[in-house]
Amino acid sequence: MKQFFLFSILCLWANIIIAQTSGTASSGAMGWRRVAYVAGSGGRSFGRVTVFTEGGDYQPIVTTIDWAHDWSSGAGIRVNSDSQTTQYWRAVRITDDGTNSYIEVNFATTINDVHLLLDNYGWRLATLYTGTLPAGGGTVRASANVARFGIEDKFIIRHNGNVGIGTASPQAKLAVNGAVLATEVKVKTDIAVPDYVFAPDYEVATLAEVEAYVKEHRHLPEIPSAADVEKDGLDLAKMNLLLLKKVEELTLHLIEKDKQLDDVHTRLNRLEEQNKSTDNQ
Structure with missing residues (x-):
């Protein structure tokens, strides 16, 4: 019984260990750089990639990217970050060249020690780049600014707490680019009646x-x-x-x-x- 229990724990650890593929790279330069790709079949896939720094010469920052790419222009991308800042990269996107699709990150500065994690779940898993990351390009299918949470330009929670709906750059605590429908709106103000x-x-x-x-x-x-x-x-x-x-x-x-x-x-x-x-x- 003890042997079976130990075997089960080892299997669980093994599953955890192989649940992600890791890699280390250098951004090489500022701007759009590819961190992963899906080869063939028009780049159809969905999955998750995490980009982070461990510390040392760089402040620890982590951003998780979820994406989905269909045959043609159908694609979506979402970002999530528990870090309090986003000083190393500004935005993410998914592009394609008609054959492959690419997950790209817009670097605000050159980073020589970029860590990448690929979750081994999804469909038609991506492959991480290593060494110097190649420059981005191709047709942009979906993009999102790096934030605490962001779904393209549909919904975003910035690091400063601003929330945007229909806008990727909210300039207020709540910014809505479009109509607002509500059953009641109440405004509290310190302006004298x-x-x-x-x-x-x-x-x-x-x-x-x-x-x-x-x-x-x-x-x-x-x-x-x-x-x-x-x-x-x-x-x-x-x-x-x-x-x-x-x-x-x-x-x-x-x-x-x-x-x-x-x-x-x-x-x-x-x-x-x-x-x-x-x-x-």
Whole structure:
């Protein structure tokens, strides 16, 4: 029984050991370099390659690349990295030349000690390059920026925490290139809600002042111009509160105009009564 148990453990270790093929290479130069290839049959395959540095002259960094390549232009690529930085390589892609397909890495600097791991699972496994990595090329079928997690330009989580949907380079905590559908959107902001407009000492710009401003600038006071929105985008929280402020100011103007109309009606009624009184005399 003990012998059988030991044999089972050895078999398990053997499976773990042979589950990956390793290699060491040099990038040779900056730019796109091939790290693995699938020979023949149009490069049809799927699998996983890991690129990493062990330390020494280089900070330990690891990036895992999953890919799939079909007969023609059908291909997909995904990256995953638990490292906090990506200073040695920027992006990955899968290319082909009509016969073979290639997994390529865009190196940001020359690295003389690049370690490669090929997981021995998948279909039509790739072969790792060794020595000096050859330059990349061919037709690009899919690509992704190196990040904590990235699926081509469909979804990405950058090392700085920015999340992008439909964009490979999100410039905010969440950047969406496309329509957003939601059942509810709630924005929390530290911008003061403009209830101060109704304070007794708040001075509302006269309509004449607003007219003069609009004639000169072609937009309402405090509201960004079309050129500003085109350049900087639209801050929805700020814009909603600015619009609320304009509605409140407009409400004050309407209240004032209503009082003026009431006053006019009152005077007209008095004048009418005086005229009637005069006619009766």
